[in-house]
Amino acid sequence: MDEERGPGGVHHMFVVMEELLEKLKILDYEEEVLAAHNMKAMSRHYFVSSPYVASNPGEQFFLFTAIASWLINVAGRPFPAPRDDDEPYATVSNILAELRAFGVKVDFPPNKLKAGCGEQVCFVLDRLAEQALKKRGFSFKRPSYPTEAAEEEAVIEDDAELTLSKVEEMIEVDPSSKPEAILEASVDAAEWALEVERVLPQLKVTIRPDNKDWRIHLDQMHQHRDGITASLKETKGYLNKLQEDLGKTLEKVNSREKYINTQLEHLIGDYRAAQAQLSQARELYQQASGGVTEKSRQLAEVSEELEEVKQEMEEKGSSMSDGAPVVKIKQSLTKLRQEVVQMDVRIGVVEHTLLQAKLREKNNMTRDMHATAPPEAGLQPYG
Template sequence: MRKEDSSSGDGLIAAEVEGSPGLAYSIFSSNEELMDKLKILNFETEFIRDLKMKSPSRHYFAVQTNPGEQFFLFTSLAAWLVRKTGDSFEQPQEFDDPNSTIAGLLDSVRKTGTALNFPPSKLKQGCGEHAVSVLNCLADAALKATHFVWQKPEPPPDLAQDEDDAADDEAELILEKVEEEMAAEFSEEEEEVLLRVEDLGHFGSQDAEGRKPDDVLVSTTDGEEWRLELERVLPQLKVTVTAGARDWRARLEQMQQHRASIEDSLAATQGQLDRLHADITHTLDKVGSREKYLNSRLETQLAQYRTLQDELARLTEQYRDVSGGVTERSRTLAQVSEELEAVKRDMEERGSSMNDRTPLVNIKKAVSGIRLEITSMNVHVGVLEHSLLQSKLRDKSLLQQDLNTSMPA
């Protein structure tokens, strides 16, 4: 089982360090560690299938793709991890208040003994360094709650590889192995040939003729059996020389082989290239001669074409100048037409006002009304004068009576 550093999430939450540019990609490795921890916790069966959610990728929380979806998956996964630690936490909904949900998650993270030094608003996107760190902390707490223990990696014995190596060793003899065996044989022969100091005293006493065999050595091996045995072991006597990538002898031999193949190919293709060059040269000469012939035959037409083209350019320039004057005059005509229309409207309004007898009728009605008012005022004045005359006469008669009564008889 692969051993991972479970404290990476705590280090990311504790502080944000600045260093080499490679630290910007540490969030991807942290996200991969998080996914491995979630697989150990069986989140694919207990979380993905039960809640019917889409399985996230190994770098899902490292890069922002869909903030709403990522935040909902982040809060749901964090709530599931909190429940795995043994605490109670309700499953978040899509329309819940994100601030209250984040506050509850941060309280659960603080219960694990992790220090938090970033604002809660960093988790509203549902991705990034802080979100991965929170999930790593909760995953570590869940692993501790499930009594999971990290072990050292124990690679399984590769029996198939050993069998292949043994078969290869039996079938092919490596050059180094051959050299070692030859060196061992030479050393054994040298040990047999070397004279020891203890045997020097017995060297003179040994009889030279006693060392000779009594009978002539005759081979008892059947030639046909020896040939069959040789054919049987011949495939196993194959020697494989493994040349290194930096061996200059192999490089030189390879260069020589390439040079020989190039020379062989060049000898076959040189004639074809020469024929192709001759054909192309002949074709170019024919094209040039035909071009000269066409130019000589079409010289008059070409001169006429140039003249017509110059005339066309002159007429085009003249038309451009004339059209420019027409445009200016058209603009002036439009302005004069607008002024004429304005004058016509004024004249029509004045003519209509002069032919209209409505004001005269209104004046006559007003004059007749004034005359009636004057007549009524004259009647009122006459009545008032009559009343005043009557009062004066009454006063005069009363004064005369008073005088007559006051005089003596």
Template sequence: MFRDLPKLVIEDPSAPSIAFVANIRMEDLYEKLKLLNYDAEFIQELKMKHINRHYFVVPTNPGEQFYMFTSLAAWLIRKAGKKFDPPQESDDPNSTISDILEVLKEIDVPVEFPPNKLKQGVGEQAVYVLDNLADYAMKFLKFKWEKPKILPDESIAEAEVEDDAEIILEKVEEEITAEYDEDDEDIVHVDDITKLYKESSANTQKREKILESTMDAEEWKLELERVLPQLKLSIDADTRDWKAHLEQMKALHAGMGQNLSGTKGQLEKLHADIGRALDKINSRETELNRQLEPQLQELRILQEELSKVKEQYRDVSGGVTERTRTLNKLTEELEQVKKEMDERGSSMTDGTPLINIKKTIANMKSEISEMSIRIGVLEYSLMCSRVRDSAQLREDMKSTNSTVST
């Protein structure tokens, strides 16, 4: 995997590939998701959308990417054996992010960035969170790498479909070769070619033996004449060849002309049968109309009478509705009058108003006595003030006279 490459790039901030660390880590995360059976358990069971190798690196749709980020994080947390409810689109983003970061703290994953960096659902921080959750899920499931097993090459059996009228040329050649290959020493295999190449590499100029065919030419010709009628080569026409298209159109046109003669007679016969059937239907319809004319006339008269009765019913029902409305109004007025009469009767037999009047008179008398006391106090205060003013005025006049005499 690409686990060590991002670390090396981060150690050297001046590296040219520093801007693509998130891309490399996202590809690493994508491979881990495949190992965790992401296609079956996340995409198919939860009905989610497929993501590509750079989905959480390139911002395209913030809302959709944030929902995919939180859903994938919740799925990885559940894969790690922890309880985590699948997020909904209506959930509070801050609470969802805080729950995910709380799980990261529980599994001892350092978080050195603010939580608001995850609100977009894309970027280096989002890939960092998902990558660490995927690592923890793989550790929880005890995933281990195994050495690759190289299986031996096996010949794959191919289904052969043979047609009686058409035999493939290669098949015929194999059958002919199989009839005459009785001596295995004359067969040249791949291993023999390799051995011969090694022997000839020592002395390329010297040839110990020249391979010669041991088959009789006359027998070969006889066998070829025997199978020659069965050989048939089918060459597919080029779809861009206009001549082939033209020949095909001519053949189709000729076939249509040949088939049209028989089909035309059948269509004409069918047309004649349909015409006769329509004539019979029209004649029967005319006869039925003639026979049912009195009944139809009676039906029309009854329909007219029914319409008149319905009109009268509407008029009468309109008058009944108006009278019902008037009756309801009079009933309401009667109820109001009864209510007023009941109130007046109860007030005439009830002594509560007299008691209230007596209480009011007593309250008024007490208030009058209180007012009289207050008036007396005020008169006394006024008289005292007048006495003080007159005494002060006399003293002022004495002092003025003494000053004038001096």
């Protein structure tokens, strides 16, 4: 991009940054942004990426996102304030999406903004500042210059400036006007010197170059080639030195790595053994986890059965606490006692009847025996 703009393209972002700072001051960013985040005021070239400007990528990126989010909100679109834990790529992508929503063409990737400084950062903030100023109804006016002074200066410049064509016309001399004899000067040298000093500023010849001339382009090509050649020589020396330094550093790293591997070989063996033990422990843990799962399922089944038993016991206990069955049992016992008493009386009557019958039968048998036996002398009959 700098090559397309010309040799002054390198300094273009310095101008953009200075204009951006003026726009931010108009929007009162010092009170609304810097004071809110407890940050100091920016320098004129704060977001410029240059070896001559000190940079702090972390602070610049945070301030860039803070100012961008504030400008988007001022321009009328809601945008959350940045936080320290936000992902940088997502933040800059959202900022570019909002910039495109304003109709601004963006032809660079989001990672160009992650550095927090550079031409792209200045471009984004400048376009957002323009949208914010437009939203607040602010517009820049062209400067007004005194008309008369400008006209006088233009007349003086026109008189003092002679183009190449006018010089050629003045130089041309008509052949018929050439003198046939040698002319002798009759002018005083002092007066001539004064006249020369008077008209010397008006004799300034300005040859306006044509940008389409191939000779100019050829000269520019030669200048660029010489500049590239000179820069290449200097850069090549730096690159060769850098290559040597990198080679030495790599050799040191390789030797140090070999030394570390030698010193830590037994620790690496212990680490591998520990890894093997860890793998075995994980397998045992998985097996135990499977057993625990099965036991947990069985425990759930037993708990369910226990709940059912408890429910049945509660139902039976509630039924046993009722007094109706006890009353029925008492009534049955009373009735049973009455029946037992009656049965005892009947049994006593029956036993008495049997005893009388047995006694009667015994008496009858004794009578019969005495009746059938012969009477003995001296004995009186019984009776």
